[in-house]
């Protein structure tokens with residue numbers, strides 16, 4: 194490709210699964226030495242969950258290099274995340290071949306291909322997955338009824354209706370108040386009611402799963418935690434993700450892409466900052482502030498990601514608590530924004546809304562912005578009369594959720610530039626375990642080998658204080674393997690150095706007896722710092 198813009202394509206729509214597949218195939222096809230298309234598994238509906246493995250394959254295998262994992266679109270409607278991941282991959286192969294010699298990026302643009310496909314194709318409402326296999330009477334199931342390909346909203350004039358048309362912008366539905374004038378409406382998702390008994394008691398059908406509540410740390414079942422699923426990693430795609438991460442102790446950073454009020458989110462997702470080592474909070478704040486500077490979005494710990502007048506949130510089975518407590522990593526999520534940001538409504542302004550009236554005003558501003566901007570993409574469909582087979586005369590229309598819950602396509606590149614720069618800055622700080630000052634002294638047939646092992650990265654090999662306490666986080670081990678003509682005289686060949694802080698070093702030595710030629714190899718296993726070997730000559 195001539196440059197990353199060939200694959201960036203925010204143009205006029207969000208990409209579907211076929212287009213996503215074409216893109217990842219194109220990137221891996223054009224940059225064969227730097228990129229391979231792999232997969233972490235397949236989805237429930239049989240779609241392959243694509244993963245781009247980015248590294249210079251000539252300089253070593255991915256498993257031996259420090260690794261940074263990016264995933265997007267765990268939430269079905271948050272399609273900008275897939276685009277952000279693809280954007281990052283395209284720029285990395287194009288601009289960072291030197292970096293790719295030393296580390297690997299695992300990029301999973303669409304962790305939830307089934308849910309995303311539903312969101313792209315219908316614009317309907319979905320979190321991660323909706324199980325519609327059990328159909329209870331009087332529950333409404335989403336369906337495109339008028340044949341326009343979209344699942345929108347249905348509004349029906351009803352004396353009990355809790356909504357009215359907005360007097361300032363009649364396209365919008367606002368809350369019915371004491372002194373509101375009719376007609377009054379009730380609003381449903383577009384669809385049909387299963388075994389309807391004709392009563393007003395209609396519920397929304399299907400069980401909703403939120404995969405960002407399906408991680409194992411402090412997982413709680415429903416209803417204690419909505420969307421949690423049946424047990425940690427019970428969702429197929431999440432289990433693939435869990436197995437992928439658990440199998441790799443070289444991962445030193447994970448970034449998830451979401452859409453919501455723009456923010457750089459950091460742990461913890463429940464409790465308070467007191468649940469986290471103080472120096473780890475400082476590290477996370479320092480890193481997150483880079484993301485904030487690059488995107489203009491505020492740094493917010495997940496438990497504080499809420500409207501100002503509400504209580505702290507308390508998410509169980511959430512990614513941030515998993516990332517920090519299971520993996521010992523200062524993990525992050527970018528909330529890439531929503532249509533509010535494109536209309537000029539900041540996160541701070543949005544979270545300061547203390548009444549429905551303010552939220553309604555935001556929607557008016559969004560509509561005004563969209564109209565004035567020339568309606569460059571579909572956001573809202575005007576209400577149109579329709580004869581519903583059960584409810585009779587209704588109207589279908591409203592926001593297309595897949596567009597409403599993402600920033601405007603035209604704003605994506607600017608946002609992604611910021612998140613890309615954050616990733617580069619994080620990656621620059623990777624643990625860099627290397628051997629400095631290798632020396633060999635000869636006394637007859639005996640050789641004294643001395644090697645200074647150092648960490649010249651900005652992260653400790655344990656990344657965090659928490660990581661230092663975790664069994665899964667591999668500390669630094671240095672071994673000497675003798676060649677055929679060499680015999681080890683030292684009592685031990687292997688040093689377990691423990692974790693190495695940034696700018697620390699340790700000098701190791703071995704005595705060997707040899708009749709000449711190559712003496713052997715120093716083999717370094719450094720976990721997040723990668724693995725490597727160094728030949729030692731006589």
Ligand SMILES: [Zn+2]
Nearest residue numbers: 268271451452
């Ligand atoms: Zn999300």
